[in-house]
Amino acid sequence: MRTLAIGSDHAGFNLKQALAEHLRARLGDDAVLDMGPPSAARVDYPDYAAKVADAVLAGTVDGGVLICGTGIGISIAANKRAGIRAALCHDVTTARMARAHNDAQIVALGSRVVGEQVARDLVDAFLETAFEGGRHADRITKIHTLEPGA
Numbered sequence: 302m303r304t305l306a307i308g309s310d311h312a313g314f315n316l317k318q319a320l321a322e323h324l325r326a327r328l329g330d331d332a333v334l335d336m337g338p339p340s341a342a343r344v345d346y347p348d349y350a351a352k353v354a355d356a357v358l359a360g361t362v363d364g365g366v367l368i369c370g371t372g373i374g375i376s377i378a379a380n381k382r383a384g385i386r387a388a389l390c391h392d393v394t395t396a397r398m399a400r401a402h403n404d405a406q407i408v409a410l411g412s413r414v415v416g417e418q419v420a421r422d423l424v425d426a427f428l429e430t431a432f433e434g435g436r437h438a439d440r441i442t443k444i445h446t447l448e449p450g451a
C-alpha cells in the first residue's frame with residue numbers, strides 16, 4: 302500500500318496524530334490523508350469510520366487506518382460499508398495476517414490497548430504485507446456474498 306486515509310474518534314486522536322506523522326515520514330506527505338477529527342473534542346466513531354471507508358471504496362487511497370479506544374466500534378462501523386474489510390489488530394502477527402489471508406484494506410486499532418511503538422510496528426506490517434490470493438481469494442468472495450443485497 303502506497304497511500305492511506307487515517308481517522309479516529311476522540312479516544313484515538315493522539316495516536317492518530319502520532320501515526321499520521323510516522324506514516325508521512327515513511328510514505329511521503331501527500332500519501333497520507335487525515336480524515337479527522339482535527340482535535341480531541343468528543344466525536345462519534347461511526348462518522349470517521351465512514352469517511353475512511355468511503356475514501357477506500359472510491360479509490361482515493363489504497364487503504365486506511367482507524368483508531369478508537371478499543372478499535373472495536375470503529376472496525377464494526379467500517380465493516381458496515383459493502384466491500385470493506387476492516388481488521389481489528391493489536392499486534393504485528395494479526396496485522397500481517399489481515400493482509401496475507403484477509404486482504405483487509407483497513408487496519409483498526411485501540412489506543413487504550415496498544416502503545417505507540419506497537420501501533421507503529423503493526424501499521425508497518427500491514428503496509429508491507431501482500432495478499433496471498435489463491436484459496437483466500439475465494440473466501441473473500443464468499444464474505445461479500447453475505448452482504449445485504451449481494
Ligand code: RB5
Pocket residue numbers: 310312313346369370371372373374375
Ligand atoms: C469512546 O469512549 C469509546 O467508546 C470508543 O473510543 C471505542 O472504544 C468504541 O468502541
